[in-house]
Amino acid sequence: MVAIVKEKPGIGFSLKRVPVPNELGPHDVLVKVKRASICGTDIHIYDWDRWSQERIRPPQIGGHEFTGEVVTTGKEVTSVSIGDSVVSETHIPCQKCLQCRTGKMHICKNTQILGVHRDGVFAEYVRVPEVVLWKVDPSIRPEYASIMEPFGNAVHTALVTDLTGKNVLITGAGPIGVMAAAVAKVAGAAQVIVSEIKEFRKDLARKMGADVVIDPTEEDLPSRVRAFTEDNGADVL
Ligand SMILES: [Zn+2]
Numbered sequence: 181m182v183a184i185v186k187e188k189p190g191i192g193f194s195l196k197r198v199p200v201p202n203e204l205g206p207h208d209v210l211v212k213v214k215r216a217s218i219c220g221t222d223i224h225i226y227d228w229d230r231w232s233q234e235r236i237r238p239p240q241i242g243g244h245e246f247t248g249e250v251v252t253t254g255k256e257v258t259s260v261s262i263g264d265s266v267v268s269e270t271h272i273p274c275q276k277c278l279q280c281r282t283g284k285m286h287i288c289k290n291t292q293i294l295g296v297h298r299d300g301v302f303a304e305y306v307r308v309p310e311v312v313l314w315k316v317d318p319s320i321r322p323e324y325a326s327i328m329e330p331f332g333n334a335v336h337t338a339l340v341t342d343l344t345g346k347n348v349l350i351t352g353a354g355p356i357g358v359m360a361a362a363v364a365k366v367a368g369a370a371q372v373i374v375s376e377i378k379e380f381r382k383d384l385a386r387k388m389g390a391d392v393v394i395d396p397t398e399e400d401l402p403s404r405v406r407a408f409t410e411d412n413g414a415d416v417l
């Protein structure tokens with residue numbers, strides 16, 4: 181199969197022919213990747229900055245956000261079947277440590293991130309354990325399904341507290357910030373205020389439901405927020 185590989189320490193990725201993962205454990209699933217998306221983490225790895233140098237052990241396939249179709253399942257897989265459209269959590273839990281065994285797999289102390297600690301999804305096929313897979317409605321376009329992981333971040337972050345009737349301030353209209361703006365509106369926020377300096381991202385924030393977008397390089401953010409909130413300030417940051 182073709183894959184985008186961090187071949188050796190240094191800047192860049194290489195397009196390579198590599199073997200399709202062929203050894204499936206009993207709970208492993210082989211997924212044919214339909215779409216993958218590029219996260220800021222992948223840019224760090226491309227650039228080979230200090231963060232990457234401390235974590236990445238080349239050669240390794242990059243990428244962690246994707247959607248695809250199940251093509252092979254391990255002997256004991258029960259939660260997905262061949263042909264299912266799936267998306268995946270990007271952190272693979274060990275399922276053995278204290279955190280995993282007490283219902284906190286998201287903070288597994290041995291977590292392995294796809295494309296960071298093990299081969300990732302910038303490839304035609306990827307092998308993942310069934311525990312991280314979620315079936316996704318195949319009517320959702322794959323380019324949208326591919327960003328379920330950052331979208332999940334936005335949903336989780338926005339719903340940590342009750343937003344009904346609250347004034348919410350989101351600092352930065354990156355992908356997760358703009359998705360959080362939409363979630364906050366749906367969750368009943370009174371006003372969603374976004375601070376952002378780039379024109380392109382300001383427009384995105386407005387399209388996604390921000391009531392007010394403030395550029396902190398042009399206006400004083402705290403006083404503008406107070407002006408929009410009857411001098412009360414934001415309830416949720
Ligand atoms: Zn990411």
Ligand SMILES: [Zn+2]
Pocket residue numbers: 273274275276277278279280281285288289290291
């Ligand atoms: Zn664990």
